[in-house]
Amino acid sequence: MKCLRCGNEDPAYFYKGSKGYYCRKCIRFSRILFEEEPESFDYELSQDCDEYRFDYELTAEQKKASAECLAALNESDVLLYCVCGAGKTEIVIESISSYLRRGLKVAYAIARKEVVIELEKRFAKIFPHARIAAVYGGHHDDLSGDLIVCTCHQLYRYYKSFDLLIIDEVDAFPLKGNETLMNISLSACRGRIIFSTATVDEGLKKVLAKRSYKTVSLFLRPSYEPLSLPQIFYFRQPFSLLCLNRIMSLTANQAIIFVSSRKDCLFYYRIFSRFYSCTYVYSDLENRKQNIEAFPSGQYRFIFSTTVLERGITIRNIDVVIMNSRKIFDAANLVQMLGRVGRGLDSKGNSYIISDHHSPSIDETVKYIRKANSYL
Numbered sequence: 001m002k003c004l005r006c007g008n009e010d011p012a013y014f015y016k017g018s019k020g021y022y023c024r025k026c027i028r029f030s031r032i033l034f035e036e037e038p039e040s041f042d043y044e045l046s047q048d049c050d051e052y053r054f055d056y057e058l059t060a061e062q063k064k065a066s067a068e069c070l071a072a073l074n075e076s077d078v079l080l081y082c083v084c085g086a087g088k089t090e091i092v093i094e095s096i097s098s099y100l101r102r103g104l105k106v107a108y109a110i111a112r113k114e115v116v117i118e119l120e121k122r123f124a125k126i127f128p129h130a131r132i133a134a135v136y137g138g139h140h141d142d143l144s145g146d147l148i149v150c151t152c153h154q155l156y157r158y159y160k161s162f163d164l165l166i167i168d169e170v171d172a173f174p175l176k177g178n179e180t181l182m183n184i185s186l187s188a189c190r191g192r193i194i195f196s197t198a199t200v201d202e203g204l205k206k207v208l209a210k211r212s213y214k215t216v217s218l219f220l221r222p223s224y225e226p227l228s229l230p231q232i233f234y235f236r237q238p239f240s241l242l243c244l245n246r247i248m249s250l251t252a253n254q255a256i257i258f259v260s261s262r263k264d265c266l267f268y269y270r271i272f273s274r275f276y277s278c279t280y281v282y283s284d285l286e287n288r289k290q291n292i293e294a295f296p297s298g299q300y301r302f303i304f305s306t307t308v309l310e311r312g313i314t315i316r317n318i319d320v321v322i323m324n325s326r327k328i329f330d331a332a333n334l335v336q337m338l339g340r341v342g343r344g345l346d347s348k349g350n351s352y353i354i355s356d357h358h359s360p361s362i363d364e365t366v367k368y369i370r371k372a373n374s375y376l
Helices: 060-073 088-101 113-126 152-158 179-187 202-208 239-250 262-272 288-294 331-338 360-373
Strands: 014-017 020-023 077-082 106-110 132-135 147-151 162-168 189-197 213-218 231-234 254-258 278-281 302-305 318-324 351-355
Touching: 060 077, 060 088, 060 189, 060 213, 077 088, 088 106, 088 113, 088 162, 088 189, 106 113, 106 152, 113 132, 113 147, 147 152, 152 162, 152 179, 179 189, 179 202, 189 202, 239 254, 239 262, 239 318, 239 351, 262 278, 262 302, 278 288, 318 331, 331 360
Parallel strands: 077 189, 077 213, 106 147, 106 162, 132 147, 162 189, 231 351, 254 302, 254 318, 278 302, 318 351
Antiparallel strands: 014 020
C-alpha cells in the first residue's frame, strides 16, 4: 500500500473510510483515496511565451552555467549548486525558455510566499509575452499560466503536471526535513527537476541518491567580490547586548539582525528601539508585509528578524548581525543569512556573529565561505 501523492507506505497512516482507504499523512492537502490517482492539471500556453530578455548582461560564468544546465536536462535532473547572490534565477531562464518553446509546462517552486510575489514581478519583466501565475496560500483562484510560480505547499494541486520543475532553496523550511512535502513536490513533475540551492544538506543528499542528476556549480557572484567572512564574538548576556550595541552604534549601513525566535525578536526590539530606528518581523506577525517593505525603503535603520528574512531579500549596502543562541541555527541558515551581504554590484557591507556557545555550524559556515572565496 503506497500513497501515489506523498509516497507514504506506513500502514499506520492509512485509514478506511466509507469510500475506501485514504492517506492521513497528506490529508491536510486534501483527501485522496488509495485506489485513485490524483488528476494532473492541464492548461494552454500563450504564443511567444518563451521569448525572454534581460536588462543587464549576464557574466561569462553565468552564461556557461546556463548552457551547462540546459544541456544536462537532456539526460538527467540538475543540482544547481551556487553561492548566495550568484544568480540562480538568471541561470535557469534559458532552460525555462527552451521548455516553453517546445510547448512544455514549467513551474518554479520556492518556500515562502513573499519570494513568490517578488519572482512574479521579475519573471514578468524577463518574459514580457508570458502570463505569470503566482500561486500561494490565499492566492490560488487562478492556477493556470505560461509559467507557474508557487510555494512548495501549492504543488499538490499539480500532480504530474510539469515537464520542468525548478525547486529553489530545497534546503529551506518548509521543505527541509519534511519528507511528505518533498514527495508531494516531486510528484508534481513528470519530467526533469532542477534542485537549486546554496547548501546541500543530508535531506537533499537522500533525495538525490534516488535520482539521476548532474551538478552545475557557480561560486562567483556577478560582482566578483568575495562572500562576507563574519567577525565572530563569543559572549553571553548581558555582554552580547553590549557587543550588539557597539556594532549598531558604529555602522553607517542599515542592518538585519537575525535572532532565534519570535520571543527574541520582541525582546531585542523593546530594548534597542529606545535608542535606534528599529522594526521587527517574524513569520506570523500581523503586519509582517508592511514591516518588511518599510525596511528596504529606508524608514528604519535596523530590523530584528527570525529566519523569515534569510532568503529572497536583496538590499544594497547592508550589514548582517546574527545573534546565535540556543543552537537554533545550522550551517544552511548561517550561510543564507550572511549571504544577504554584498548582493548586487557595488554593494558593500559587513557581517557579524555573536554567539553564546562555540558551534560546529559556525566552523562549517566559515569553511564554506573560505572555499567559495578561493574561486576568485
